[in-house]
Amino acid sequence: MKMTPIYAIRIRRDAHTVTPVMVPEYEVPVLQDIFGAENVHNAEGKRVDEAGCGPQAGTFDARGDEYDRLCAKYGVERMEQVFGKKGAAAFDKAISGASAKTAKSRQAAG
Numbered sequence: 001m002k003m004t005p006i007y008a009i010r011i012r013r014d015a016h017t018v019t020p021v022m023v024p025e026y027e028v029p030v031l032q033d034i035f036g037a038e039n040v041h042n043a044e045g046k047r048v049d050e051a052g053c054g055p056q057a058g059t060f061d062a063r064g065d066e067y068d069r070l071c072a073k074y075g076v077e078r079m080e081q082v083f084g085k086k087g088a089a090a091f092d093k094a095i096s097g098a099s100a101k102t103a104k105s106r107q108a109a110g
Contacts, residue, residue: 004062004095007053008043011035024062025053026094029082030074067091 004024011019011031023031028048032040041047042054070091071079083090 003059005056006058006060007055008057009048009053010041010043010045012039012041022057024060024095026091027070028053030070030078033078033082034074062095066095 004026006022006024007028009021009023009028009031011021013019013035021031028040032049037049038047040049042051043057044051044054046054048054067079079091083094
């Protein structure tokens with residue numbers, strides 16, 4: 001089981017619309033590609049590309065089909081644009097990195 005941290009992210013769509021989402025860190029680059037890095041903020045209202053994702057809001061089990069789920073959500077072309085033509089391999093590394101962060105924080109807390 002790969003427990004992956006999720007973060008509360010706010011996407012500024014226009015001057016009057018901010019959409020809150022809960023996403024894993026590896027999904028943030030896709031959101032930045034779609035909406036622009038300047039429009040993707042953490043829960044504290046700071047740009048993710050400048051201040052990071054902010055405090056962890058929870059975890060979820062990132063299963064082996066996570067890349068396929070995001071391809072269905074955002075499109076294969078978008079995922080290849082963000083993660084490259086061999087995106088599934090790069091994506092697996094991103095998931096492993098996120099899962100390792102969760103394991104380290106649990107060890108530190110426990």
